[in-house]
Amino acid sequence: TSVHLRAVRKLLSTLEQQRVARAIEEAEHEDPKRRSHVLASGWTDALATEFLAFYDEQDERLVQAGFHRTSRWWRSELERFIRSGRRRWLLRVGRQGGKSSTLTRVYVAFARWKHWAPSMGTLPEIPLLSQVMGKAKDRFITITAILDALGESYEKRGDLFEMKDLGMCFRVTPASTNAVGMTAIGLFCDEVSRWPSGQAANPAKLVLKSAEPSMITPPRA
Secondary structure (H helix, E strand, O other): OHHHHHHHHHHHHHHHHHHHHHHHHHHHOOOOOOOOOEOOOOOEHHHHHHHHHHHHHHHHHHHHOOOOOOOHHHHHHHHHHHHHOOOOOOOOOOOOOOHHHHHHHHHHHHHHHOOOOOEOOEOOEEEEEEOOHHHHHHHHHHHHHHHHHHOOOOEEEOOEEEEOOOOEEEEEEEOOOOOOOOOEOOOEEOOHHHOOOOOOOOOHHHHHHHHHHHHOOOOOO
16 A cells, blocks of 8 residues: 555656646746746746736726625735645635635636637536535526626526637536546635535545546646
8 A cells, every 4th residue: 555655646746747847838938028937836927917917907897887896805815826826725714705706706807818728629617516506506696797797708508607709618516526527727616614524425635636637737727
């Protein structure tokens, strides 16, 4: 068992090195004006600044359409995460703390920003993983309101919410170890603290380990 664990760790280390190398190579082929320090997540300082400016512009348009402005706390935490170089953002926020409304704006902005590479023959997506599918589908209501305010076109089909002009979709997906086979430009994991743990059929850690490889290919996922 210890031999197998060492082999797995070595493989994961190699995959991480390859991912960082790809991120550096992609950054080197970008516009020199935007090239700067490359983070392990594949973001550069310049790209982080560009995305945050894009988010603020979208936020202003939503405010003009009657939405509340992103709070200072959420805006500062978003910037801290984007500039950190990390790929997982764990949030512990109470009820009515602005989680869904803010994160939905973040994902819509990331989709509209379109600094992720399209995948040949595969529709890139942002899965909404949840144990309670009904609550996850409620996110579509917020997404619809935001897209309508921004004048973006979309088509809703069951658990799929496709943005044809952007070449991507949002999808409601059960939080299970079967959450594989997709090409994700981001993962929204809803109320992970309520997911099963321990010896349950779909413990949270195994679900995340099963889903996260879907973000290996798209840069800056």
